[in-house]
Structure formats: C-alpha cells, structure tokens
Amino acid sequence: MISPALPLAVLAASTQVLDWDFVSSMTHVRSAQPTAEGLWCATSGGVFFYDYDQGFTAEYLYPHDLPHHAVEDVLQDSQGRLWCATGNGLAVLENGGWTVYTSFDGIPGSGEVRVVEEAGSWIWAGTDGGLAGWTGSGFLHMDEALTRGGFTAGEVDALLERDDSLWIATEIGVFSLDLGSSPYVASSWHHWAAETGGLGIRGFLATPDSLYAFGSGVFRRDPGAWTVLLDYSSHPDSMILGLASTSDGLVAAGCGVRRRIAGTAWERWGEGFPPGTQATFLAEGGGSLWCGAGSQHWTNTDYGAGLARLNPEGWTLVLIPGLPAGSCYQPAIIDGTLYCGSHNRGLMARYGNEWRHYGPFDGLPNTLRVYPVADAPGEAVWTASYHYGLTWLWDSGTPSGADDILMTFVSDSIQVNPPVPQMEAPLLNNQAVCLASSGETLWIGQEPFWTTPDEPSGLAVCVGDPAAGDLEWAAFTVDDGLASGAIRSLLLTGDGGIWIAFAGDAGCQYLDFGGTPLIHSDDSWLPAPNQSWGMSSGLPSSQVLSFCRDREGGVLVGTGAGLSRWTAGAGFTTVAGVDGAIKAIALDGDGTAWCLGSSAVWAVDGAEVVHYDRSNSPFLPVNRVENEFAAWDPSEGRIIFSSRIGMWMIRTAAGSAGGGGPRFHPQPFLPGDGGVLSLAGVPDAPVTVRVFSVDGAFVASISADSPGAWSWDGRTEGGNAAGGVYFAVVEADGVTSVTKLAVVR
Template identity: 40%
Template sequence: MHILFLILLSAAPQWELNTSVSYIYNVSSDHDNGVWCASSGGVFHYSPESGIGVVYSCPDDLPIPDCRDVLLDSENRLWVATGGDYLVMESGGTWTNYSSFEGVPGQGRVNALAESGNHIWIGCNGGFARGDSLGFVPVTAAGVFDPQDVYSLAQRNDTLWVCTGRGVYSLPTDSLHDPYNPDSWSFFQETQGLLLSRIRTGEQSVYVCGASGALELEPGGDSFQFMIDYTGAADSAIVDVMETSAGLLAAGHGVVFRQEGTVWSRFGTGIPVYRWPTVLFEVAGKVHCGFSYVDNIIDINNTQTGMGFFYLNGNEWGHFVTPGMQCKNTHQMSACEDGRLYAGTHARGVQAYYPGYGWRSYVESDGMPNSFQTLSVASDPQRGIWASSYHFGLSWIRDNASYESSGDTILTFVKDSLEWHSAEATIIPADIPNNQPVMLVSQSNGMWGAFRQFDPAGSPDEPSGILGFNGDPAGTMNWAPRVGGSGIASVNVRAVYPASNDSLWVAFETGGGCQLLVHSGNPSDMSDDSWYPGSGQAFSTASGLPSSEVFCFLKVPGTGLLAGTAEGLALWTGSGFTQYQSITEQIKTMALDARGRIWCMGEAGVYRISDGQVSVYNSLNSDFVESPQYLWEYSATDPVNGGVYLSSAEGLWLVNQTGDSGGTGNGVSFYPQPFISGEDQLRLCGVDEDSPVTVEFFGLDGSHAGTVSAQSVSSWIWDGSLDGNKVASGVYMVLVTVNDVVYPARISVVR
C-alpha cells in the first residue's frame, strides 16, 4: 500500500458505530442450512446450529446501518436493501453501491428484493425497477402499473408478485421480458386501500397481509379472500403469513396463529404477549419469528429496538437474543477509564458494555422502573452509575463493575410517587424537583441533574430546575434542589456543565439563555450559592450570545469556556460572550478528544476545530452518517483511546483521529461536492494556482485507482474517469502534490 496513503489514513478521522441488530425486517436463504437477516443495524448470517456468524454493518461494509431486505441470488451475490439512499451488493468481497444515478427509483430507499427471469427486481419508496450488477431501469406500464411505493415482493416459478401502496399486482413469468407492456400486468382490485405490507407465495396459494388482516389467493382463484379480517379493528394487524412445516402460520400482536381447518388458534407458548412480531421464517426445519420491543400499534414502525427472534421447540417458543446493543437510538453516555461504557437509550433502558464480555441491558426485569426514554447516564465519583428515565426520577445502579448481574443493586428515587412502575423496581421518595431529569453530570464532590416541567403550559407551577446531590444511595442521601425562587433564571433546564469544582453552567429551554452558578464546592450545600449575571437573570443575545437558545458547554484548555447555541459557538469573556469560529448553525453537543480537538454535533454533520481550522464531516466526505436529531444530544470523551462518543438515532458513534490533520481544512478544496460524474467537472483550489499539480486517487481499501495531473492548479479538471473508465460511485481518498508538498483530501462521487 502507498506509504502516503497510510499517512492519510492515520490523519483522517476514523469512525466506528455501535448499533443494534435486534430488529429483523426480512430474511433470505443462504441456499444451505442458514439465512441472511436484514436488520436495523446491518445484515448478519444465522443458523440454528452456529448462531450468528458474519455481520455486515456501517461504516465498514454498508453506507448506512438500517437494512430493509436481503437477497442471496443464484450467483451467490448478496444484495442489501438499505433504509437510506442505496442498494448495495457484495460479490467476492467487493461492495458496490447503487443509487438513483444507477437507476434506483425515487429517493433511493429500497424496501424489497426478488430474483426472477435472470433479473434482480427492487421495490422502493418511489417505484419499481429491474436490473443486474450493471444497474437498474425503472418499470412502469402506462395506465396499469405505475406504483409509487413498493413494500414487498414474492416470486414463484410462474409469477412475480408485487405488494404496493395501492394494492397487489402480478407479472407472469412469460411476461418478465416485457414488464413495460400494460397487458403484462394484472391488478387485484379487491386489495386496493387495504394497507397491505407483505406478500408471500406458498406451494400453491399466494398470501398478503397488513393492517387489514390476511388474505389468500387460492389455486385457480381470481381474487384474494380474507382469512383474517381486521378491517374493523383499528389497533390490529397481521405482520406476516407463511406456509411452514408446522402448517400455515400468521403473526399478530403478541401471538403466532396456526390455521386448523378454517379456525385460527394460538400456536405454542412463550411468545411475548405485548410485543409486535416483525417476520416469520423457517430455517433448518425450525420455525422462527422475529419480534420488536414495541407494545402498541402506534409505534409499530419503530425499528430502533427489537427482541431478536423466537424459535419453536416442540410447543414452546424459545428466545434467541441477538448479541450487542439492544437499542440503537442512544442518549447520554458515560465512558470509564477501564473501558466500561454506559449509554442511555430511547427504548431499552441503560446499555452497558464490559470489555471482554460485551453488551448487556439494564431494564425493568433488572430493577429499572421503566425502559423508555432513559435520557441520562453519569458515573458517580463515589461509586455506581446514575441514570434517569423520563417521568421516572433518578435510578442508581451499582453493578460492581461486572457484567454479571449477581449482586447488582438498583434504587430509584422519585418525587412523591409514580402512577406506574415495574414490579421489580425499588422506589424511594426523595426531595428532587420532579420526575423529569434530562441530563446528569458528575463533579468532584457529587452529582448534578437538569430537570424540566412535564407540561409547562398546563402545569406552570410544577417545581423544576437543577439538583445537586451526594451521599450514600443505600444509606443517607443529601438532596439540594434549586427551583423557582432560588435564584435560577428558568425552571426548564436543558443542560448542566461543571466548569470547575465549584461552578456549574446551566442552559435553559425555549430561548432562555444560560446562567452560571458558583457554589461552595459541595453540590448539596446551597449556603454559598451565587448566580451570574444575577439572581433570576440569564445571559442572552444581549450578553453577546449569537442566540439565546443554548444547548451545551465545553471548557477548552488554552481557549476558555465555549457555549453551543442555535447559531454557532460563543466564547465566554468573563462578563459575557463573543462569537467563536465560523460555525453559524445549531450546535447541540461537543467534546474534546485526547489531542485537544473540539468535536461538535451540528446540522450539516460533525464539526472538528483544530488549531483554529474548522472542518465538517458528513456522509459526503466521511463514514459518518447523519440522522434526525433529538431534543437532546450528548457526547463524551473516550478515556481509553482518546476519541469522542456521539449520540445518534442510528447508534453510538466513536470518532478517533490519531494524526494531526483531518484530510480537510488543510488548504485544499475540491468542488463541486458531491461530484456528479458525467454532469460536472471537478476542480481544485486552495493552493498555488500557477504550480503544477498531481492528484492520486485511492479506494477506501487502499488500492491505487489512478492519477490525474495538470500544468497548473487552475487548469486541473476531472471528468470522473481514470484510465479511460468511469469510476464507480463512492468516496475516494486523494493525495494532492503541489511544490513537493502533499495534501490529503476526500472526494465523493455519484453517478
């Protein structure tokens, strides 16, 4: 490998993603005794004999973690339908991405895959297409077949079946060569408007199911007929229906049914009665059913957490828990020097990683009062971990720093009482502001919590603010709430940040600005509290903040204290704030890496500030994948490797950078990016425009792809070809040599 490329790799940020494969959308046979599973966090191989084997995920293999369908075709190529902008295919260890530039309809999100008539067929949000490894062509048939959303595909020797937002279509095998002919298609009018989402073929019948129930097209029939009719039940659905060695099965809310004559009966015991299934499948003679963790139909499309799957053993369903995190939507995290990592999640309590053992969960069965919206996690300077489930107060977890649950203690402290909590939880009334903490931080002598009102408009008098506390959770605790009237400027607090052993910055919601509390050094002692700029007052735009919407703080050695706002960063001057650096967008969280570089979560991606230079990393120029931001975002320094953890809806990101340059912000710039091959010409700027230039291209695997040179930087252009061949879509590392100086950079190419 090129030695300069190795230098480039060491200098560029390296991204890792801890995510969850617990929610399974679909499976595909491996043509042997196993299956490939498409999950919320990637694609993995499973067999009853060996369990989970190979796992393909983001960013090493896939452009995004969310995978909706998977297909191992007749040539042993693995096709993966992602929930983002790509279809991807693996062949012989090489991955190829297909986007709208390769003919994928709509915005690129692919829901379903099938192989029929020597073609790969893809169903998308926005259309239907057929193709092969070279690309795809959208399929429509004027006046008859013009699907906007295709949810599921099924194939049998005689017909290709298509389940769309409109209803069910079929295309006979002898018409697969001419899918653009309206006469080739049949539409089943009785399926229109039934909100169907999955289609299956049996030995002779065809089945389709969804919110309206399950229907069957019998052999020789000309219309689908209801087997299970839920058209009058708004809170019911059939998620899957499938012919198996155990009979015809259907999966619904907390149940797997089996058809016995004309009657459907509950099949087997051990299914979680309050959870929604995801998919039925059979492998090596064993029937399996994937399950999500959600318990109501409102959240049926919430795919951030699952339960893996259940398998039928006799008349009993056993549970197979997928390894790793059980929820990918993460919140505040706490990283320990011994490698332990704790993260709050949106639906599965606290996820904890123990080096040498892996991940485990702290949920209701372990003593947590609730698993939903566990927003905050922070280490106690004395012992244990504090966590908060929104509406459920503060929970202290003493896990003895061990993966094993034996001897664990979980105690939950609440304001007054709770209307509901898990039966396993130990509930202790305490003098805390309310039961809605949103952030926790540790200080040398104790802990701080940020609280918000549950309904500020409907219950404006509910006590809220911040809480200082310390003591022995198993003995005597000291609580010191600072609520309305104590000097705090607002009772709805978004974030807290200890800038020293005796000071705490407080950020308020709804444009309330921020405030500085200087205290005695003991969080539970309010006798020496001083508020700045004054009691009941906050710093705002009038104090120099670019926006009064403040989200986070960070103390940077040699620079000072920074505040992240809705319009960029601000630097504390000692009496007010001034704009810092060139970032002008919303910054929700930030942290320092071991080399003192600042990493900020923004709207355009992740910003890095190093030696006064600002760089931004997103899916166009790095492995980081943006996701919708939540009300609160969190970050933390990894004390083991010196990187930075970032919360996201796709999982827990870790960014590390061992070199001193990030591959951008070094003076070299390529434009436009992303570069659309065949439509644009890529140009170069940022260095001496009159000097000769050589640009070397490398694939992400380090392979040398080609070289493009010019007599001057100003005359250098690139049309997307190397050695006469158009390059594939993707990200390329480049080394730019000007006047014997080498500059690293990245180029994002789309076709």
C-alpha cells in the first residue's frame, strides 16, 4: 500500500524541479453518491463534493491526492472514509491522509478499479481483473481458487448489496454472494449465467420491492428470469448508465432521461435536459433528482456539460468549474491569459483561476479539433478549427467574453449553424493545423482534407493587423519549392527563417525567406527546393514531430524515434539517451530543453539528459503522438505540455519571476576544518532540507528555525557524505523546492 504524504516530485541533476501538477477536466461525472449535505462526484479529472446549498466545496486531484486522474466510482462508507475507484488503484481518505491500494495489496488486474461498495462489513472493489474484498487489514482477491470455484469472472463492472447478498455484474453475467456465509465456500455463490450472460449489465438499483439492473437496457429480477423493461441492445451507440426509482416511477439515464410509463413503454422525462448529451448517472439527494450531463457519446468521457438537477420547472444545469475538456492541444500564454486548443470544446482560455471555452455561439465555427494557438497584434490571438478556416479573436480580457470579437478567414465560405462572421482570404484550404507568429507576421501550416486529398495545400503567411484591416497574404506550395503540401509543425528561428515538418514520414525542410515573407524572389530552401531531411540525412526517423531552438542557437528536432540537434555546418547529431517519439519540446528560462515523449519526459541540458517516467514521477504516458505541444510560462517558471488526458505543468524555477530559489554556499562544498554549508533564497521561516543521492537514496535531513540558522557540516547518520552531486528538497513556509548541491572530498 502507498501512502504519499507529498506530491510526487522529480529530482533532476541538470535543472531544478519544484513540483509536478496536472490539470484535467472534471466536467464529465461518471458516478455520484448522495449524502445528507451534498453529492460526492467521481469524474474523469478527479473527485469533487457539491454541497446542495453552498455549491462546490471540496476537490481531490491527481497527483496531489489521488493515484490517477480518472475516477470511476466514489463511496463514503459508514465510518466516514472516502473511497475512490481510480485508473491506478483504490484510494481511501481517512483521518486527513490518503492510502492507495494496488495490485501489491490484493487489488486484481492492471490497476483499473471500476466500482467500490460497502457490504456485509467488508469493502468490495470491482476491477478489470476481478473482485477483491477488504476486511480491515487488507484486500483478498476473490478468484476461482479462493472461492473454491464459486466466483469465476475476470472483470467486475457493478456491485450492490441487497437482501443480505452482494450482487456482482461481470463480463459473463451476474453473480450473487450470500453475505451470511463464507466467501471461501462455493455454495455461498450463485451464477445467473443463463438469465444474464448476454445482457451487458453495468449497474444495479435496489428498491424495497425489486432488484433492477441496467446496461444494454433496463431489467427487473423476477422469479426465474430477468424481465426486459427497456431494450437498448439494437442501439450499439447507446447505453443505459443510470437508474432511479422516484415518486413518479422508474427513471433511466441514456440518450437523455426517460421515465417508464408501463411495461416497456417509456417517455422523455423533464424539460430542458441539455441537448446532444448522454445522461451518465442518476441519484436522488437534497430533495431533487440529479443526473450527469455527459458528452454526445457514452464512451467519450473527455468532457461533459455538467450536473443536471430536476426541479418542478424542469432540468437546471450546474456548470462544473475548471478545464472544460481533458483532450488538450497547443497551449500559449498571451497577455497573461493561458489559451489552449482542445478536441471537443473549441478554444479554452483561463483568466486567473476561471476557465471558459469558445464555440459556435461565440463566433468560433467548430469545437471538435482546435489545434493551434498563436499571438496576434494587440490584445488578440490566432486559432483555427480544423476544416473551418483561420480565426482571429480580439479578447476583451474577461471570462464573460461579452465584448470579444471573432472573425474567421476561409479559402471558401463555410456553412455552420449558428452562422459566424467570416471573410474569404487566399488561404490554400480550410485546414490550418499549426501556426507560428512574430509581431504582425503569421505563418500557417496546412494539410489537405482527407476527403479531398488533391486540394491545394502547403504553407501560407499573412502580414498585418486584422483590427486595422490591412492583411497581406502569400502562399508556398510544391511549385515554390516546398517538399510536401501536408505540414505538421512549424518553428520560426527569428533570423528570417522557418523550419517545416511534414506529415507522415516526409521529414523536414528549412525556408530562408530573407526577412521578406511576402516575396518569393529571395527565398532559399534547405536541403534544396522540393527536398527534405530524413533518416538519410542523419535524423533518427523521417517522422518529424516537433522543433525547438536550443540555447546555443541550434535547433532540436523531435522525431518518431528520438531527438536530434541541428547546428550550422555540422548538420544533425542524435542526442543520446532520448528515445521513442518526441512529440513536443520547449526551452525553460535556463536553457534546458523539456521533451514530451510517448513513455517519458526528458530534460536535456547540453549533453546531460534526465528522464522522468512512471517510476520516478507522476507522468502518465498516452498513445497520442501527433498534435501534442509544449510551452514555457516564464511568469510561473513552468513548462506546460498538452496531452489527450489534460495538461502537465512542471515548475522548474528556471528563469522564474523572483529569481533563483534556494541557494547553497559555498559550491562546491568541501567539508572539514569546521566549514559548513549555508542556505539562502528561501522565506524567513522554519526550514527543513532533505538531501538525496542521485539514485534517490536518502542521505540526511537538517532542520533549523530560519534559513540564517541553517547549516550542514556534511555529516550523515552513517558517517560523512561522499563527494558528488546531491539533490536537496527544501521546505519552508509551506513551499517545497528542489535544487542541487555539490560536495567534494
């Protein structure tokens, strides 16, 4: 069992890492448990508590509280403990501290816990690997051997206690366990295989008179059979995800909310349920019926519309604060606002601690795939909805957006509902997949639409200010020397050139436009017109995904099989120690390059490389390779990575406002002759410094009432610290920082 007292932090020899943070969306509520005061809600981005009277009052997130961002179920048990079924173990909050149970503690499967239930004085966990029961000292995997053949299922989707039995929904039908008998005896179990094996049951509802199940429909347990009350089996894109028994009858959550009239006849229930959303759960609490308003499809848990509450007048939507969608694309900090593209919620923007998103009713043509964001002249940004042109947003700087202005530039007019302001422009097509800007110049990387692969495509550029109406345009295609018309990524070098990565395995190319982007006559191409660099040129792979300038003036190139550094005269050199797909790169304020990979994050400081994966950091790998991005936020001293599940924010202290952070003197430190190491750069408060070796082994812990009173003579519990580089975790005034120190002997 794991009991993390502090957020996980990564110690790097080449840079300072203060903290890892992860931001995902809690707008999709997967399940909820009502209490007398409010609802505990399990979401795709953590757990929150909604007080019926006061609103949102508590939240628990990854990695500071939970072992994973995705929470399938939540339970507050009879002793007040809060259990959270997550994608990486079962977490319990007790007496102010979290404990996590994993496969090492009897939780079967890969770590995905789907449901948690209290029954018969036990806590039960259903997972992707079976069933486990907790008696107070640990979990026992209720497999076929332990139950003497009584329980044979490999996956558990739902649990419910009723009539002194535990009901279990599995991939092979429903089981029941007599809670008054021993679970280690086969006769205590019953498998309702013939009646339920093909019903696809995902949940239960118990009433004083009946036991119901739901999933591919709604079913009632009758003597000798499970009676079908609602059949969704002929609708593969639909699923019943919740069931409630109200004074008005049985109510089901599916494509909207439906009430049973009689037999198999149902009707839509309640006015005003958010259109185009899947109802995700049902629960009664605070005198109301509550429902989760999810996305358009029940399998898409990336975002939701919020919580819906049924009042006599109809459904009222309660918006859930925070990141509007988990699947993020390019982040950019512009005029103090964090903008981010998304897969389902258009352009997202954070003003202080408040998020909003732009969609069709704000003037953005489409919300599905908004990949790029770039700075524009004045208080404005550029963005693009895939297949819907290039959009300019003048931002009034407030979350309401009441005074914002949006204009979309298109190669040919687009038909959207509601209509949006649009203007035809000499773009090559309506797919703008990447943007790079400098001052009044915007470069637009385009690709053909999949249904029209022969349409014009390539690189476009515009110069001017949309607010002044003085935009001038130019384009570059294969006829002008471009190696391919399908562009994946761009990097402006600041010296009159731009790096271009092409889709697929088409490599990369460099355009020297001589400082005159609208004029082709002085253009030059490297390696040559209509040619690109690839593996034959020294790159690890011809699949080029990302670029970044390094502090020496070269260019780091992320590929599908590692990282390369390009320098004038030397060409491409592979960076040793960085492997796999390098999806995005950003340079921090100290010149360290942070690389987002499929399996790890790398920090590259010259020839020094440190990697962070699941073994030494909170990093969660995802399999999306394209359309990942990175940015440096100098005001906060943090690197931001996008991903399919949310945004990583890694505080490095490099070049951050306020400077420096903890500093040790002298460096390097030579112990002996009464010399001591002193500390500066931290708040004037009690301070503790924990020292670790480069392999993470604990060396020493030194505390003092203030930084001025702190010192270390190099001694450890086992003697004297050996010469070498050490990591120091400095805690003062509630702030935890990580830096390095050197000892010489």
